[in-house]
Amino acid sequence: MTTRDPTATGLARLAALFADETRAACLLALLDGRAWTASELARHAGVAASTLSEHLGRLVAGGLLTEERQGRHRYVRLAGAHVAQLVEDLTAQVAPGTAVRPRSLREASAGSAMARGRTCYDHLAGRLGITVTDALTARGLLQQETGFALTDAGLTWFESAGIGLDRRSRRPLTRACLDWTERRPHLAGVAGAALCRHALDTGWCVRVGSERAVKVTAAGEQALFDLLGVEPAALR
Amino acid sequence: MTTRDPTATGLARLAALFADETRAACLLALLDGRAWTASELARHAGVAASTLSEHLGRLVAGGLLTEERQGRHRYVRLAGAHVAQLVEDLTAQVAPGTAVRPRSLREASAGSAMARGRTCYDHLAGRLGITVTDALTARGLLQQETGFALTDAGLTWFESAGIGLDRRSRRPLTRACLDWTERRPHLAGVAGAALCRHALDTGWCVRVGSERAVKVTAAGEQALFDLLGVEPAALR
DNA sequence: CGGACGCTTCGGCCGCCGCCGAAGTGTCCC
DNA sequence: GGGACACTTCGGCGGCGGCCGAAGCGTCCG
Known part of the structure; x- marks a missing residue:
């Protein structure tokens, strides 16, 4: 336990970013490749603006999103095709289970x-x-x-x-x-x-x-x- | 909040399986494609057998691992190449950050x-x-x-x-x-x-x-x- | 048959994290 | 300047989940 595998730590940390329903909803929404504002995402995910602000902070810090401030707006988008691919890969794994009704x-x-x-x-x-x-x-x-x-x-x-x-x-x-x-x-x-x-x-x-x-x-x-x-x- | 996107729910649930350092260490170890016993993994991850047992339960229930009981041993392995690929994809995303020292x-x-x-x-x-x-x-x-x-x-x-x-x-x-x-x-x-x-x-x-x-x-x-x-x- | 062993279940503890609303900061526009 | 607005920070709450050790169950082996 003293010397843990750094790869495992990194893997867990990365996965944790996806492991919340609200953040997952944001990432899926951002799959459209466009930039969304924080409040748009908050409305989309159905949580308070303050809650979403914290989520965005984590996602940006974790390198999954990039942000661009314009006036009083905070635009975020996926940090690149590699992130989109990751979201797609995980989703593909998931979709089989979800009965689409x-x-x-x-x-x-x-x-x-x-x-x-x-x-x-x-x-x-x-x-x-x-x-x-x-x-x-x-x-x-x-x-x-x-x-x-x-x-x-x-x-x-x-x-x-x-x-x-x-x-x-x-x-x-x-x-x-x-x-x-x-x-x-x-x-x-x-x-x-x-x-x-x-x-x-x-x-x-x-x-x-x-x-x-x-x-x-x-x-x-x-x-x-x-x-x-x-x-x-x-x-x- | 009443009607959440089922895809987001599934994505978060799947990611949560990876989002723990102990489980991540197990998945990385299992990348060798072989079957490990529960106690081998417990020793590898540095946690109590009881703790690891619960982790294995989740990973199997989540479809990431398959198990095979032999006598008093519980052998687990990755559920397939698709799981291995997912682990690899996530790891590849992570590795850039880890200074290999x-x-x-x-x-x-x-x-x-x-x-x-x-x-x-x-x-x-x-x-x-x-x-x-x-x-x-x-x-x-x-x-x-x-x-x-x-x-x-x-x-x-x-x-x-x-x-x-x-x-x-x-x-x-x-x-x-x-x-x-x-x-x-x-x-x-x-x-x-x-x-x-x-x-x-x-x-x-x-x-x-x-x-x-x-x-x-x-x-x-x-x-x-x-x-x-x-x-x-x-x-x- | 008895002891060693591998695994599981359970209870209890603790820390983390997601949530909110309230209050604060900065920006825009009238 | 003043008010609306987008976002952030903070405190507090509640729940989930990871951890352990103890106890129990089944298997193996001498």
Whole structure:
């Protein structure tokens, strides 16, 4: 007990940050990749502002969040893709257990909008994310047989679609992220993020409500059909 | 507060299992992929048997461990590769912070044995894992440029080396696992596990001590040189 | 059969942590 | 300047959870 494994100490300390329902709710909310103010999160989590302030202090001190003060507001966001990935990994482990039984119509429709399409921090998820990933795979742009990697044709596709990929990033170019509604892998990593950013920038998708859900626009349906042969019906 | 997000509840509950130093120490110890008895873990963690019994109860109930009773012994092991991956992911996040400063000679040499080669649940890690992964990559058997995937040549290599790969598993064939000593990715997933099992079965490596460390044998040096062109010096 | 041993249960202790409301600080806007 | 507002700090409360030792149960072995 005198000399404890420092790795164990660190692991426990890190996990403790996730091990509270209020903080967990904040982290899940922040998975949308945007910055939230302290009071927005307090309302979202259903606790007093003072309580949430302390939680934010811990999360920031623990390196999970970064903050940005603007006037009387304190904006926080996830500290990076690595944190988002951790939240996703833990959530994926959890989702199997939760019987998804929405209790109100409002919740049900919000849930289905989320299932249809949403962002996972910085890439597309939900049925939209799966559909795009499947389309990339079917066209030979992404291969999942022996791993999860773009093919040469895939690299060319991104280039010709005008979606720039930062090849020098330390972050992996592609990564498989397990979807907790669909339970199937979808494209994450640098390529997934670039695709998502492009989709939002060019109006293929728009955010719906204040949550993570996104909706494909008419222009988006057209573009996905032209570039990947995705039938619009698959997106609804 | 009346209707809380079930995902947040589950996430917090799961994280709470990791959020205790004693349980964290157990999970790290179990990363060697073997079954430990309750009293071994109690001694390892430095707590009373009664205390550890309760911890094991929680970990098993939470689905992180599976148990196997034999006579008066209770053997526990990680519930699967997914759990090991979670522990690894969290640890990788933690390791950056821990200044690695061994305080005794014994600890230092144990640490360096671990750094030289060890298992990460069911695949090779440490410098050994990195070296093998690099060799596979240099020979065009594994490609990391646009993802992390075996090439066709890689599939052939496994076959001709007599290392069977279960292609029908739901687990990904390859996965990049971030090493916490080397901070570089090494081969995990089905292929990584098969390679490690083969290495231990055929005596390329042997376990050293009761921990996760492994050592390359003379036969192993020869085999790795023949099959992958790895210079024996790179393994020492 | 009896003692050693591995594990579990129980009661009790203690410290930590999440929660709140009240009061305080700084910012913005009229 | 003054009031509304976002956030923080503080004190206090309550509960949970980790820890232990003692006692109990089952297994193993001489």
